Amino acid sequence: LPACGQAAAEKRVLVLGAGLAGLSAAWELQQLGYAVTVLEGRDRVGGRVWTLRDGFEDGQFAEIGAVRIPDVHELTLDYCDKLGLELDEYKDGEPLYYIDGQRFLHADGEAWPVMGLTAEEEKLTLGDFWERQIYATFEEFGDPRMNGFPKPGIVEKYDGMVYADFLRMRGASEAYLKIYAADNGSEISTIGTLAWMGAEVADKAWGATYHIRGGNDQLPLRIADEVGLDNILLSRKVTKIEHDDAGVTVTFSGPDGEETLSADYLVCAIPFTTLRDVAIEPAFSADKTRAIKELFLMNAGRGYIQTRTRFWEAEKIGGLKIAKTDGPAERIWNLSDVQPAGSTKGMIQSYTQNHNADAYCDVAPEDREEYCLAAVEKFFPEIRAEKVAFFQYCWADDPWAKGAWTDILPDQWWIVAATRKPEGRVTFAGEHTSVWAGWMQGAIESGQRAADEIAAMD
Ligand SMILES: Cc1cc2nc3c(=O)[nH]c(=O)nc-3n(C[C@H](O)[C@H](O)[C@H](O)COP(=O)(O)OP(=O)(O)OC[C@H]3O[C@@H](n4cnc5c(N)ncnc54)[C@H](O)[C@@H]3O)c2cc1C
Numbered sequence: 001l002p003a004c005g006q007a008a009a010e011k012r013v014l015v016l017g018a019g020l021a022g023l024s025a026a027w028e029l030q031q032l033g034y035a036v037t038v039l040e041g042r043d044r045v046g047g048r049v050w051t052l053r054d055g056f057e058d059g060q061f062a063e064i065g066a067v068r069i070p071d072v073h074e075l076t077l078d079y080c081d082k083l084g085l086e087l088d089e090y091k092d093g094e095p096l097y098y099i100d101g102q103r104f105l106h107a108d109g110e111a112w113p114v115m116g117l118t119a120e121e122e123k124l125t126l127g128d129f130w131e132r133q134i135y136a137t138f139e140e141f142g143d144p145r146m147n148g149f150p151k152p153g154i155v156e157k158y159d160g161m162v163y164a165d166f167l168r169m170r171g172a173s174e175a176y177l178k179i180y181a182a183d184n185g186s187e188i189s190t191i192g193t194l195a196w197m198g199a200e201v202a203d204k205a206w207g208a209t210y211h212i213r214g215g216n217d218q219l220p221l222r223i224a225d226e227v228g229l230d231n232i233l234l235s236r237k238v239t240k241i242e243h244d245d246a247g248v249t250v251t252f253s254g255p256d257g258e259e260t261l262s263a264d265y266l267v268c269a270i271p272f273t274t275l276r277d278v279a280i281e282p283a284f285s286a287d288k289t290r291a292i293k294e295l296f297l298m299n300a301g302r303g304y305i306q307t308r309t310r311f312w313e314a315e316k317i318g319g320l321k322i323a324k325t326d327g328p329a330e331r332i333w334n335l336s337d338v339q340p341a342g343s344t345k346g347m348i349q350s351y352t353q354n355h356n357a358d359a360y361c362d363v364a365p366e367d368r369e370e371y372c373l374a375a376v377e378k379f380f381p382e383i384r385a386e387k388v389a390f391f392q393y394c395w396a397d398d399p400w401a402k403g404a405w406t407d408i409l410p411d412q413w414w415i416v417a418a419t420r421k422p423e424g425r426v427t428f429a430g431e432h433t434s435v436w437a438g439w440m441q442g443a444i445e446s447g448q449r450a451a452d453e454i455a456a457m458d
Contacts, residue, residue: 012263019047022269024447051215093318116175182324195408273402291418297403301360303372307346329375405438
């Protein structure tokens with residue numbers, strides 16, 4: 001056998017996509033001695049990690065994609081550490097609720113002013129609810145960080161069940177589900193139980209929540225520096241993958257027209273929503289082909305509002321999620337606390353998903369500001385007077401992602417294994433192939449796995 005790293009030095013790997021998954025795979029492969037070229041359709045790296053700095057005052061920024069890093073995401077934190085990135089912690093605080101048209105603050109131990117709760121739920125805190133309805137079932141499901149998740153019989157029992165129905169089955173009332181969705185997002189009425197529970201178990205010890213100082217895009221930008229910008233070809237749209245026992249060839253269009261590149265191996269780290277439009281010769285296995293066609297990306301719509309002041313603080317409202325509602329603005333996330341030191345303006349976003357995002361995205365882009373402000377002023381009446389700048393984004397309309405993050409739907413558990421399975425010399429990375437789907441950690445974990453799979457083939 002050749003010495004470790006020696007054989008690899010002659011081997012070339014093409015990586016499709018310069019999101020965190022593709023960049024992580026490229027970086028790991030280089031460290032194993034492979035020569036790597038990354039092909040990226042956008043004119044920037046980072047994919048769904050994207051910090052917008054234009055259009056806001058006082059050097060403030062908005063996170064259009066990933067916002068937060070849980071303290072249990074050790075792979076993400078490890079990369080931040082290796083790359084010398086500093087973190088800021090999101091402060092804790094009390095949110096405002098706006099449910100059934102009622103605006104209220106809620107202290108633990110107080111009765112919820114929401115009609116239709118069971119007697120037991122009336123004073124149940126969100127923490128108590130989590131312990132009783134969710135944490136109490138962890139043993140039954142198993143741990144997705146280990147092999148053998150879910151435990152035997154669990155797929156048969158829960159695969160067909162949407163997560164909100166799982167909570168109903170465990171006795172949650174419709175009224176408490178409104179409170180829970182206002183806290184966790186409206187996708188609970190679409191995502192499958194196994195996917196949600198896998199994520200709950202994986203992140204069960206989550207305490208603090210972080211942001212990368214200056215913007216989360218520092219992470220992909222710094223990995224790209226390590227990979228070497230000469231090895232990353234931007235504005236290249238991949239249109240065809242050919243693969244056989246001897247190697248891979250990729251066709252793409254870019255500034256120089258249509259081109260091809262060949263290599264020994266391929267890491268496919270583009271979302272399945274865009275891989276659908278790429279010709280594959282010969283076709284991948286039947287379950288991979290079906291997975292590429294059927295994988296679902298949840299939509300997310302955002303309305304970013306920079307405000308003159310952090311007016312909510314006068315009511316002692318604070319934290320990352322400052323408003324939790326059952327209305328079209330869904331939740332208001334507060335990124336003010338991680339803005340550049342000394343800047344005093346507010347930076348908040350209406351963060352919609354699921355049906356709320358679809359409704360928002362159905363509005364013409366030029367009308368989304370009015371739609372967003374009208375929804376927010378129902379519970380923050382000062383919002384129009386406070387607004388300094390506005391920006392909107394709909395992830396379903398993003399041509400390079402066509403959605404925000406993977407939700408495994410009911411009856412789709414089969415897709416998990418199908419997404420990540422290698423096809424000959426092609427390996428697959430991306431949040432959609434990871435236990436941590438929908439997280440930067442999922443992208444990183446998958447990139448590292450894809451690199452390991454290639455090394456194991458050699
Ligand atoms: C609204 C939103 C909120 C989120 N919040 C968080 C959060 O708070 N915390 C967290 O950790 N994660 C969050 N995430 C998830 C996180 O951003 C993603 O899981 C992660 O960035 C995905 O990385 P990826 O490399 O798998 O995919 P991507 O980032 O999508 O990278 C894929 C790359 O492939 C490129 N590409 C696509 N098609 C082609 C083609 N045909 N040819 C060439 N290139 C192509 C794309 O341009 C893209 O750059 C959020 C995501 C969104 C959208």
